[in-house]
Amino acid sequence: MVERKKGLVLAAAVIVALALVPFFTVREYVFSILCMLFLYVTLSQSWNILGGYTGQINVGQAAFFGMGALVARLLWVAGVPFYLSILAGGLGSVILAIIIGLPALKLRGHYFAIGTLAVATIAQITVGNILPGISFLPAQQMATYSLIPRYYVFLIIMAAALAVIYFTVNSRVGLGMEATRDDEEAAQMVGVNTFKYKMIAFLISSFFAGLAGGGFAYFNASYYWYLPFTLMWCFEPILIVFIGGVGSFLGPVIGSVCYVLLKELFALTLGEANLLIFGIVFILTILFFPKGVIGLPAKLRQLFYRRGNVVGR
Amino acid sequence: MLEITGIDVFHGDLQAVWDVSLIIEGKGITTLIGSNGSGKSTVLATIAGLLKPVRGSISFDGVRIDTLPAHKIVDAGIAMVPEGRRLFREMTVMDNLEMGAITKRARQMKNETMAWIFDVFPILKERARQRADTLSGGEQQMLAIGRSLMSQPRLLLVDELSLGLAPVVVQKISQTLDEINKTKGIGIFLVEQNVVMALELAETGHIIENGRIVGTGKASELLASDQVRQAYLGMEGE
Amino acid sequence: MEFAQYITYGVINGSLYALVAIGLALIMGIMGIFNIAQGSLAMIAAYGSVLFFQHMKIDPFVSLALTLPGMFLVGVFMYLTMFMSMNKFDPGQKLRNSMLVSFGLVLIMETLATILWTANERTVTTAYSGTVMALGDLRIPYTGIATIILAIVVIFGLHFFLKHTTFGKSIWAVSQDHDCAMLMGINVKRTTLVAFGLGIALSAFAGAVVSLHTVSPAVGIDWTNKALILIVLAGVGSINGILFAGLLLGIVEALGVYLVGVHYTGVVGLLIFIIVLMLRPQGLFVRKAGV
Ligand SMILES: Nc1ncnc2c1ncn2[C@@H]1O[C@H](COP(=O)(O)OP(=O)(O)OP(=O)(O)O)[C@@H](O)[C@H]1O
């Protein structure tokens, strides 16, 4: 209990310190990197509550992120205050999650993964067809554009996501989620309503993914409408959680820091081949650290004590 | 003759078998008995090549086999009937049998072997075109045995013959195994929790406890011994 | 009559979807490997067909003799370097890791294709491109007829191979019980390697047909998308079902175009997808409940 209190105090201190950053620097580069970091923490932690804690692999995070961005952008550009627009974006994602979750979460194993990925690809293609162009900010909003409010929006969304998810997974609901993940059939046998826990996790997950999307729409002056729907947004959160360690609370945070730094490094040093190298590193990471950074100590131990290998599975 | 010398076997990081040595005569019926989790299946899986020993070695008729991949061990003449039967459930009885005869040698004699198996287990012939998962428990065990025999083995490993079967069925199948052993000269190494059945069927018995061999002897003597009567049959010694 | 024309195109498109999906379905059903790079591999194969045609005037259907073994080797390479090591994982981890790795492959192939062949669309224009068979008012392109025939032959052929040949059955046996297949004397390593290679080689068929329409580096993910819908419609593990699912999706999309316009075909696909998920989650063409 004491440990946990200490952790919470430390976390609050970090958030406050981050809130003070704009008083010490005005360098745009710092802000935009930190904004990306906050975005990825939000997105990957929201993936983690469903994928890591509840065991449902959502490969369609882009659909929820994109939905949040789309709704928020449309409303904001139409003149609705941005905070309402972003909230509406989060709600839009939740509605999408209900439509998809009701049938899909009844399924086990492969189907949820395939189903969510299919939804995401359909969303990307459809938005690309209907809105093929670029979304520009109206001149008046362009004129008042500043990074500082964006910075705070991302910080608040991240803090909210971390807090809600932290308290959820450490509550009775969290126990239900973990029971669902560990052995769904056994959990059902002892009377756990696994569908309920999957649904709760999915709703929380999609809500924050949608808010992150809203943040994206608020942050970027102009982008292709379909951009927040591209599959990168599906795989980045998974990779980040993967790097940091699945089903641990700090995993996505650690993963996001590593990821943003790495990505920045690549973008700066490699030109056209950026994505090519990125893809290769992506693959190597998964092949050589199949359990993420968290699994690293076990992996090292295994290397040193090479014992008889089990053939087969 | 199968010769196991001083094997240690792990499941991942967990050691399940310690320094086990066994000699299994080629022609007879041998059994390995022991309680739940004592390491019986682990020994069998190691002979069959699914697990590799960390120390020690296994040779079959003078040829070292513990370094071979599992399918080469089948080729060398050892087949296994796995615990719980493990049939290819979506396939028909015929197709299951065909999968047993996949090695080159076995494939050439497929039709003759299958005719023989239908002879031994006539019910399988009746069910030939039925899906394996529609068979009764006893029929499934017969199919599992028949499937392994399709590879024309010289030594048949059987894991938990009696598992989940009614006593009459167990008796019938164990009789059949005895006949196969006597008429075809196929050696049988049987692993069982059903100690009485196993020791009545076999000539030689070995006892395993916590991954170690703790007793070896003629089956009939083991069956009468205090060691077995107390530990496995729940009887007090005289 | 215009209506029948739409349906005809739906059937042709559906056959093509099925050709793309069949390799993904095979690899997923047999090995539990989720290869979302299948569409991108079809894209690469299609560029192969385009290049053979441009430089050597080899017809795409003829160059299959080269692209098929080529893609098989690509598959063998992919399996040995990336996917084989995943066999020791439990099914969930295998699914996730294979999906992530194959997403990395999507990035690599798309970028590579853009660097090598630019982002522009390309196509093969043969003597018979654009020629049609007229049935009354109905016009059926010869390439469309070829697509339909190819899909039927490939998919039923694959089904026959898996259910009625010894090697095919041994692939199927491995998919049901990996360890027990080893106990039967099946060389599981070689069998899975060949099965994976085969699954990737199948993308060459799709590639040949795609090259007759249009290819660009970005189409890969579109094809994968169609394949995913087909797999959910058909049910994991169904081979013949893929063809019927393809025809269903193709026809429903065509109806969608006819009724609400071309931009919403994706939404129409999504709708039948969700309806099937709700009413028959194990898929339309699988008898048992799904995994
Ligand atoms: N796949 C595995 N992973 C980890 N440990 C295992 C595995 N299989 C068996 N074990 C352990 O190895 C030991 C021996 O198991 P084994 O299956 O060989 O016993 P057994 O004698 O066949 O038992 P039973 O009569 O229940 O079949 C047990 O402690 C068991 O928990």
Ligand SMILES: [Mg+2]
């Ligand atoms: Mg056992």
